[in-house]
Amino acid sequence: MPGAGSNTGTGSNTGAGGSKGLARRCYQRVHPVTWLRWLRAGALAAVAAAVLLGWLETAQAHQQIGLVTSHGIQAVADVAAAQQELQAANGGLSAIFTARAVVLTGPGQAYTTAVASAAQDLVLAAGDNVAGPVGGDQIQFAEGQLSTYRDQVNQATADAAAGDPLLAQAELGYATTLATALDADLRQLALAELTVVNASLSSRWQDPAAQWLLLLAPLAILLALAGWTSYVLAAGFRRRLSVPLILAVLAALAFTAVVATANAHDSAHASRFVHQIIGALPAPPGELTSAGPDASTGTSALALLTAAALATGAAILAFASYRPRLLEYRFPA
């Protein structure tokens, strides 16, 4: 067994530099085989850390994406739909009163359908609410105001049916005032939901630079461990860095690239989806502050499967790369 146990290998002991001296002193403190065991554990831990951080990053990013695409943006769209229905209801109502048909038709089918849809939209918004208790309170308040509006319309209709057009017209004016105020309330509500959507899409978990930085940390550790491994192998075993360890580092790098790219892609995809919905609204409550649409396409599930395979490969290769030297020590020739 060349050099093992003597700790006096000549691989780097001729260097006169301070850093080399420091490395040598450090190397000499522990038996080379102990170094290898530690380095193997460290390499496996670095791969595990990369996997854990990749999982955490993916879970957080996708939790926010799920919140935004399944609920937040739906809540904004629900409220916008309620606004539109309310305007349609009041328009239909005005048409019936203008035509003086209210005695025969009541408030009219257009009003009845639209106001029922507005109520339904608010129920859906309550289910999709992401603005917390503040949003919940605002939705309940809007539901109360919609009910007050309906009561006012019913009163106007009853007055018209009772043969009092002057009072009915005044009541119609009151209903329109209530509808205008409710429209402003709904706009505030949509803005509250959109603020949460913006906050989610702008969080660090959706930021590609932050995603890369987080995953590069364990990769940097793995690289450092591979460097120290090469020193130990050269100094203690007169060997060069093993190919499996180089492949393990490359597999970890590929894992990092796949996870970060997939997450960045999904974030951009969610952002594009949200932009499309907001763009389709007749009167958007505000602007999206998240990044614009991204042209890339693909499926993140496939990417994650690839990432899982790469992480497993990196772990196996890292483990295998230390095995021959450790076996040499265990079973001396």
Place this chain on the structure above:
Amino acid sequence: MSARRLPAAARLAISATLALSAVTACAGPATGASVTILVAWSGTELTAFQDTVIRGFEAANPGTTVQVESTRALETELDADLQQGDPPDIAALPSIGAIGQYAAQGALQPLDGLIDDSAYGPPWSSLIRPRAGGPVYAVPVKADVKSLIWYNPQALSQDAPGARLPATLPQLAALSRRLSRAGHPPWCLAVSSPPTSGWPGADWIADLILASDGPAAYQQWADGQLAWTSPEVTSAWQAWNSLTGPGGGIDHGPASALTTTIGSVRPADGGCLLSHGTYVDQGFPASARYGTNYAFVPFPSASGAIQVSADFIGMFRATPAADSLIRYMTSTAAQEAWVGYPGADGFSPSSQVPASAYPSAATRSIATLLTSGRELCFGAADAMAPDLGAAFDHAVLWDLAQPSALTTTILPGLARVPSGARHPAALCGKPS
């Protein structure tokens, strides 16, 4: 640990806990505490409240923050919050009918011990208890006088030279007729205030009942013992119709009154010469001068009684911070700062706030009415059960549109509305 030592340790722990609780209670809200208050005020009224009461409280209680939520539909929002189990700590309610309902539901916390009830004479002292002799559930923090006739002195002297300001109901009717005959419909009237349109007329009719039949009949009517179809109530409505109805009492006619927003017509602007109601509801512009462009006389009443209103605060969540805010809001210093704020246009129900605390000649004159020994009667519409109050408001609209239906349909219709559970307090009383 022996059996004898355990109770001693427990006693020590309990004593320590009680002492800590007492210290905490006496020391006021903990640093970092927050209190929410729901109000229906807006504009300058809200600014005045925030700049005086809230800033003063936060300065006196560093680290405690107050979140003021303003809404135009206070009871709707409060009901929604209560249904969700998330009410504000405090709410300012104008209706003692609503206060009675919330107290009966167990939603309101008693305020006994928090306020100095000696500062509130009649009728406030009875209004703060939904059950006679029961706990205090609300305390008035902002009052107003409804029984005021506003006029434009300059225009009146031009349009009706030599006219005397009315001291009796017949004189008021005569002045109205004289101005109408001169081709100048005298009354500014606007009743649009969705979803409670009509209430200015309801206040006016209540004033007519109070002025012509006195506080006893007024109380009976509010209690449901004097029917809507009774001669007293009918004649008050008819008197209102003779002032405002066909024949030209209202500037631009009833259709205009029905669709004009409250506070957007006033005697100071030229056009109409007279109006009825509180100071704040007239919305006089800052450029108008009291005594020249506008002035008031109390609503002419044989008994001298005047109708008042108030915003009462009730506590929905008892916390040290809410306790402290209520104590602060009802303190004489906070009340003086509040009413002294230019544009606040409110009045203190506390007998300890002097007229000199008010910022203008108009507000000082109105404040004097509250302490002049006149009998004060709380607004009957604000004391009625919510359904009946709403029906009263709507009846006003109906009567404006179709006065001929008054005795045939409107009043019999009102008589059929269940009067519901009413606040049992005496609505009228002379401040001591």
